[in-house]
Amino acid sequence: xxxxxxxxSRIGKPVAITVAAVAKxxxxxxxxxxxxxxxxxxxxxxxTSRSTPDAAAFLKELAVVREQGWATDLGGHEESxxxxxxxxxxxxxxxxxxxxxxxxxVVVTAEELLxxxxxxxRTAETISREYSGTNRPKKV
Numbered sequence: 001x002x003x004x005x006x007x008x009s010r011i012g013k014p015v016a017i018t019v020a021a022v023a024k025x026x027x028x029x030x031x032x033x034x035x036x037x038x039x040x041x042x043x044x045x046x047x048t049s050r051s052t053p054d055a056a057a058f059l060k061e062l063a064v065v066r067e068q069g070w071a072t073d074l075g076g077h078e079e080s081x082x083x084x085x086x087x088x089x090x091x092x093x094x095x096x097x098x099x100x101x102x103x104x105x106v107v108v109t110a111e112e113l114l115x116x117x118x119x120x121x122r123t124a125e126t127i128s129r130e131y132s133g134t135n136r137p138k139k140v
Contacts, residue, residue, distance in 0.1 A: 016045050018052040019076035021085035022098035028065040029087065029095035035062050050075045070121060071098075074110045082110045084117050086124035091132035099124050 017023035027035060039055040039062075052058045065071045073083040085100035101120055103113055 015077055016043070016047070016051075018042060018044055018058050019047060019073050021071040021073045021083045021100050024062060024065045024071040024073075025085055025087045025098040026095055028062045028071070035059060047077050048075055048079045050079075052076065070117060072110075072114075073102075075105075080105050082108070082113050084113055084120055086117075086121045087128075088124050088131065089128040091134060096131070099127065 015023075017027065027038065030038070036055075036059060039058050042055065042058070044052060044054055044058070046053065052061060069087065071085045073081075073085075075082060081102055081104055083100050083102040085098050087095040088097040088099060090096045099120065101113065101116060
């Protein structure tokens with residue numbers, strides 16, 4: 001990194017699915033009964049004051065993610081790290097995977113990172129079309 005502060009992924013280090021943007025995208029695509037069953041079984045670690053505190057809040061957040069078609073982790077796992085993510089869909093429209101962009105706030109604020117959302121969504125849509133074998137562009 002050209003900045004004195006950098007972030008890096010720690011391969012193999014688990015992160016609660018209640019805070020990870022990519023996990024929220026995968027879970028939001030499930031049916032409401034499936035989402036509820038999973039949410040009721042989870043632990044809700046409070047990594048920061050912005051972590052998801054309980055099943056009710058998590059289900060509400062998943063409903064928003066499902067409606068808007070993208071997800072965030074704005075300091076929910078690590079106070080100084082923000083993340084935006086978009087779904088990668090199969091030919092049937094179901095979410096198969098997700099991609100994200102993360103950055104420390106000292107490099108890019110949450111607001112600045114959110115300005116990249118259209119690009120992240122377009123990239124995810126391009127990957128979705130390539131993966132599913134459909135080349136019809138969709139508006140994002």
